Amino acid sequence: MVLSEKEKINELCKILLEVGALLMETGANTFRIRVTVMRIASAFGYHAELLITHRALMLTINNEESDLFFSRLMQTSAHRVNFKIVSGLSRMSWHIIEEKWDLEMVRHEIDRLKSVPHYPRIVTLLMVALAGASFCRIFGGEAIEMLIAFVATFVGLFVRQEVTKREFNPYLCIFLAAFVSAMISGAAVNLHISSNPEYAFATSVLYLIPGIPLINSLLDLLDGNIINGVVRGLNGLIIAFSIALGLLGAILIYNI
Amino acid sequence: MEWIVFFETWIWLGFAATGFAILFNVPPRTLWVIFIMGALGGTVKLICLKLGMNIILSSLMGALLIGFLSIRAAHLRHSPPFVFAIPAVIPMVPGAFTYRMMLGIIHLTGENDHAVFLQLLQETVDNGLKAFFVLSALSLGVSAPMLLSRNKSIKETKPNKFLNKLFDSKKASD
Known part of the structure; x- marks a missing residue:
C-alpha cells in the first residue's frame, strides 16, 4: 500500500x-x-x-x-x-x-x-496477598498476623478488581477495597486473636498505596513539568484520602 | 542469629517488591531482577538505619542503589529503567507514616480537649513530614542516574567497559 x-x-x-x-x-x-x-x-x-x-x-x-x-x-x-x-x-x-x-x-x-494478556488473576491475587503478608512481617508481625494480612489483602484486591470491572468511580473502588480489607483485619483486632493485631490492621491496606502517582509526580516536578507533577500528586493524595476513609469506616464500626 | 534474621527480611522485602511488580503487570523476564533489587535496596536501608542514620537518609541510600542498579538492569533486560525501579522501591514507601498521619487527622477532627489536641497535632505533623520527605528521597534516588546523565535516554549512554565485558563474558558462558 x-x-x-x-x-x-x-x-x-x-x-x-x-x-x-x-x-x-x-x-x-x-x-x-x-x-x-x-x-x-x-x-x-x-x-x-x-x-x-x-x-x-x-x-x-x-x-x-x-x-x-x-x-x-x-x-x-x-x-x-x-x-x-x-x-x-x-x-x-x-x-x-x-x-x-x-x-x-x-x-x-x-x-x-x-x-498481550495480564498475569492470570489468581496469580496476581496470590502474589499481592503474599506482598501484604511480607509487609506485615517487615513491620514486625508474627505468623498469625501475616495470615490475617494475607487474607485481608486477597479479599480486598478481589473486591477492587470486581468493582473496577463495573466501572465505578476509581476513588470509590479504592475506598471500598480499603474498607473491606480493614473490616477483615479489624475483626482480628476486635476479637483479640493475636498479641499485636495492629500490625495486620496497618499493613492490610498497603497494596492500595498510590506509589506510582506519587513517585511519577515527584519525577515530573524534578523534570520541570510542574503542572503534570501537581496533577499527579493531587491524584495520589486523593487516593491516600480514599484509603483513610475506608480505614475510618472500619475504625468507627469496631470502635478501635 | 543476626544473619538468619537478616536473610529472612531480605526474602520478605523481595516478595513485597515482586507482588507489586505483578500488580503493575511487568514483563515476566524482569521479575527476578525486581526481586533482587527490591531486597538489596531494602537491606541497604535497614543497614543504614542500624548504623544510626535517620529514616530519610537511609531511604535515599536504598533508592540510590536501586536507581543505579535499574540502569544496569535496563541494559541487561531491555526495558526502561523505571519498570525495575518503581516496583523495587515500593517496599520502602512510607506506608506506616502515611497511615499514622491519616489516622491522626481523623482523630484531630473529633478532638475537643486542647492539650490532647496539641499532642495529637504534633504527632500528626511529625508523621506527615516524615512521609513526605521519605517519598521525595525515594523519587530523588530513583531519578538520580537520569539527572546525572543529563536526561539522555538510557540506551544512548553506554555502559562502561568493565560491565560490558562482564555481560559479554556472561553471554559467552551461557
Missing part, C-alpha cells in the same frame, strides 16, 4: 498520539512520553511538538523540507498501570530506528501490545 505524503503524515500523527496516550494511561512519566514520541517521529523524518496533560495529548508534527504540518488532539482513557505496554512501546521505538519499520508494522505492534 503506497501512501501519499498527506496520508502518511495523518497516519503517523494518529500512531504517535496513540503511543503517547497509551504511555500516559499505563503509568509512564512525562519525560518518558516526550522522549518516546519524539524518537519515533524523528525516525520517520518529522519533527514533533507535544503538549502532555493528564487527560489529553496535543501533537503537531511537521516536515521541515516540504513545510507540511499536521495537528491533532487525543483524549486518554481511564488510567490503568501496565508496565508490559510501557516496556513494549519503548522497545518498539528502538526497533523503529534500528530496523527501519514502516507504519503498518508499527500499527501491528501496537495492536499486539494492547492484546
